[in-house]
Amino acid sequence: MVGPLYIIAIALGTAFSLGFFKKANRNIPYAIMFLAIAFMTFISGQWLYAFLANQQEAIQIFTAGFQPPFSISLQMGLHEAVFVSMINGIGLLSALYLYEQFRDKGVQMMMVFILLFMGLNVIIMTRDIFNLFVFLEISTIAIIGLILLEKKEQAMSSGFKYLIASGIISGILLIGIIAIYYYNGTLFINDIISSNPLLLKGGSVAVFLTLMAIVLELKPFPVNGWALDVYESAHPGVGAILSAATGTAMLFVLYKITPFIADPWFNMIATIGIITFIGSNLLGIQQENAQRLLGYSSVGQLGLIMLVIGLSPYLGDNYLFIGFTLLISHFLAKAGLFWIAGIIKQKKIKNWSVLRKTPLLMVLFGIFILTLLGFPPFPSFFGKWELVMELSNNHQLAWIIAILAGSFLEAVYLFRWFGYALKKEIKETTSKIQFSKILPPFLFGITSLVAGYYTNIFQGDAYTINYLPLALVLIITLIDFISAKIKNSLAILAMAYYGFLTLPGLYENDFIRFIFMAIFIGGGILTLIAGYAYQGKRKGFYPAALLMFAGLGGIIEAQTTLQFFFAWEIMTFGSYLLIIRGKHSIKHGFSYILFSLGGAYLLLMAFGLMNAQVGMQISALSDINTHLNLIFSLLAIGFMTKMASLGLHIWLPGAHAEAESDVSPMVSAILLKAGVFGLLITILAMGAEYAQHSTLLYILGWIGALTALVGNLAASFQEDAKRLLAYSSIGQLGYILFAYAMATHLGWVGGFVYVINHFAFKAVLFLTIGAVVLRVGTHKMYEMGGLIKRMPLAFIAVLIGIITLSGVPPLSGFAGKWFFYHALISKGWYFQGAVVLFAGIIAFLYCFRLIQSIFLGQLKDNHRKVKEISIWFIIPIYTLIIGIMIFSARPHWILQPISEYIAPYFGRELTWNGSTAIAEMGYWNGEWIMYIIGVMFVLILGWLLYTNAKAQKVKQFNIVYSGERPFTPETTHIAHNMYAGYSKALGFIVEPYITKLWNNMSDAIVQLGGLTKRIYNGNGQTYAFYIIAYIVITFFLVF
Amino acid sequence: MENLSLEIVTLITGIALLLIGIWGLLTQKNLIKMVIGFALFDTGIHIIMVSIGYVKNRTAPILDQAVKTNQAAEKIVDPVPQALVLTAIVIGLGITALMLAFVLKMYQKKKSLEINNFNDLKW
């Protein structure tokens, strides 16, 4: 095997020999440099392989044949091998990426470049702290040299600031090192560790100074202004090196010296880390410049890993796993993002929409953003998960909250950016992209995916994730260029196969999960059928939809909280992609993902607390015995973000209303049930006894009732048909929340009636209205009217839908009302119940508005020729209607098993006698009601036909109108501001108080960021002052 | 003055230089003066390093006629700081040179040596 010293030798030799090629064709020195760094990569890779595959022992190398302290020693162990491989790998790709720059700027830059990587290699391998200092300086000088790849004045001045700052820092480091030598008589790290310098008072100061210098090299907030300037002004390729390579090396140095720092100082490092993580992410929110934003993000990520190092005493065996997964994610993602920034050459993040011109870049961009944020299936997901679990096991809740808060801020700007890239209109076109520039980010993107998979494997059997659905998503992503019709068929097949695999087993074992799975898969297939109505390729739709359904299925199948959370995040991201596809959805998608992430973090916290007590099995949730209220509250609020309960609902109307016609039913009828399912398993785990006296459930009950009221009332005042349906979803989910919060047998059966009904009628309504919108080209109801004449089938569908929705007998909606009445009386929730029933009657207002404004009244002139809705919508719609009819006539087919399932948990309140449901206070026979009403209806219709056989059809305007004839449908069609009087009476209830509240909160955060970022005044001198002040303040805080 | 040994004197000198350097770096608005401040700061550190390695009544760690190899351990001061300071001086020189090079470039671009004129990038 080639010894590690050859890395240094080759780098040095190449750097010197390059000097001979100053006059030659620049391709020659470039080729030499490239080969050199390739060989360095090979050496490190070879060692890495040896350590991984052959159990190679770590080796120590002493230069010049002396023992320390008279020689410099290097170490090559597994950790070193990993890190030098990472460094050299990125070096190789950077060399490739910077090919043009090297050609332009000449040999000097190549020398500087290779010296930089030599410096970083030694920094990692060396066990001598003075040597560390030397090579730190070399790599600093080299990186500042690389800044000159950009000839701008800004790059110059930022380079100068960087020099001043690192000059001071290295001075501090030097003092620290020499002081350590003074107290210990050695520079060899192993000896320093064994002699424990902290025993002496002066020794601890020495270690403190060294530590501070290394920490400052990691650019802690707020002492990092110069670094941000460099990130902003340097060539993105250099930014990638600075962030990924230098940052990684410095983290390794910090890791290397942790053995000789005192325990209390770990808290200091952790504090510095968390301040950096939160602070820089906060400031990132206001950034518009892509490279500076990446700078903030880099600093934040390094802070996070510093935090992990600081918290290592709590992390036990998982310390390295957590630290490394977070590091590798930062490494891959940040380099990748910088590289992409260099390819598209757009300063403003708003202009990153040009990414859409190159789908590959868009996908890579997505991968890197998700990797940074810790989304599955990327390594940082598992890292963050373990971090939270371990901290939770050690009861470090405050740290968890801080970490999640920081992550949330990070998500804010990353998703804002991602949204811009996905949705903003494209202003300029990019020039052709070279292969050499796109290869590095491509490789890193692939690595990130693979690393995610192996991270999970490494994590162990108990954590295994079902990757099959994700593989399907990958396949459909790869064939995204073919026609939508084929992809649609494939997607339906895939869903059907997934259903075939899972549904029979669930039917046998777990009826409730079966119901939800049936809704997810059945609903998915039906809504996908509507997708046949779309022409063209529908790029990006199928990966997103399948991702969402894969997540939904995963939630049901999950046995452990990790699997659940994994699926939950997958589902969240997939649905985000679906939602943001809508024409005006950029801000709706944004608020959706933020609420979802906020909710997900609460879930994560709850799973952590639970893990500390009973482990990760979901079934063990019922065994927890401390922090019950906290855990259940976190879970409930987390799930309620997905259910859009009052207070957490403001994302929903826009997100659902602006989505595409077949996406609205997916995200409304189907997706919302994921939150319901989560809430359901939470309440099941509480058990009857806890639930009986639970204040939490009492509050949830009220929230549910008020959600129903506000949702329904707001729906009544909408002019936009899809917005009306969206608010109606909020209201319906309010009923469901209320029902489950009752935690009684009757309440739960009622809840299931609502879940099933809402799925069916909301899918019918959204599909129908969506299909109508596709035909008439507007969402505004007052611009429609009289469409019954043109689209009778759509009308019938909506009629059935609203009858079911409003709970009018004989359709299944009434079953829900009946259970509600009985349940709320037996539970004793009279007033909440009255609010819910009041809301139920308000539903008539919007139901009527929906059907009257669109289908009845006066047909508009421009709609006289519109056709019936597409057959591809009619098929799923009428399938669902048949389902509603069956459920209405034979409710006991589904409700009886559900009833039996629930009875053991909450005590029996309901018995079935054939099709008659019998509760303590009353009874109901859905089947007979259906028959009686059906017969009666037919009889009356017959009577009318008999007495009125000759009714003559008349034209549109032939109405009793004071002898006049109104000729404009617009003035005769009562639709706009339909409930003006009602709004005058009760409209105050739906004033957007909550939206205002959230807006004020986010404004406050943005303002805080705006104020804080003033500390970066751009003056190098001020930055130097910050360094000194930072050290002094920290010194007095620590000592 | 008797009590004031050489190492204390050098140490105090070093610290004084270091502080003067920092003061210059933080207060002088002229880029060149800032670089000078840095150079003083650096030199201060080097003197401190040397003073730390000093052992009373011993000579420089150079093996020649005056110091025989076999007695070296008793006769010379600690050689390591001396070696280190050489390296540090070289590196300090490199950094100072690079700084001056940047100052030159900056001056060429903006015709100004005021640090306050170079804060386009901020926030």
Next chain:
Amino acid sequence: MNDIIVKLLWTLLGLFIVLNWGLLMGATMRKIVARVAHRYGIPFYQPWLDLIKLYSNRSSISHGVMFYLGPVFRLGGGLGIFLFLPLIYGSEHFSNFSWAGDLILILYFQFFGMLGMALGASDGGHPNSVIGITRGLGQFTTVEVPLTLAVISIALQYNTLSISEIVAAQQGGFQNWTLVTNPLATAAAMLSLLGLFREAPFNLVKAPNEVPIGPPTEYHSAFLGILRTNGALLHVVEAALFMNLFFGGATHWVEFIVKTFLVYFWSVFVGVVSPRFRIEQSVTWFLKIPLAIGILAVILYI
């Protein structure tokens, strides 16, 4: 099979009685209103004449399918309530199909006719119809609130939601009526009833002089005949519902007639001496004193 036919025949007999009583009661009320206004008023047989005329109109026009179905829904709604409501306590023959569902079924079946009527009238395309419907729906939402609380209150009181059992619990004399045992619930419900029956001050839906006759504006001939039939039926069965819940039910037809008349009379009585509310006034009116009474009625039974 015979059982069912016999059952149907009894039901039809009940329907015949209720319908004719409804027509007569309607005529009586109109007469009373006229006399209060110092008019002579219609002859008591006027409703029968109207019905005969309407059903035998030879010319009629239709605005579309839903327009045609609207009256069917409307009569279905009235008839449905009739079918699910036990009329005479203790009479197997006149308890109709009340075994299919309890009080909740009847409360929600009211909407069946309303919804169908609303849709049918809208299909007529007349703006006044829609104006009337929006007012009616809006007002109806809050009318139901005190009624809901009253129903919860009596459900707590009698521990049942089955109408037959509620009536059974009130047997044995005046002192057992809900009116006496639970006056607050009765009060809340009777105030709601004013809104349900839509006499003044809650008659903005039909609003004579404003939106000629509200929703049915476009209806005529047999369509209107069906609506009138339903009107007669509905007044009786709604009154019968209140009779059953609050006034001890009826053990024979005479009692039935007297009690339903008095329940209906209550709304007419208030109506003739009241001006008309605007929509926002009537909507909020039910959320004030009636709501407070309803809440008290429930609190008493917690």
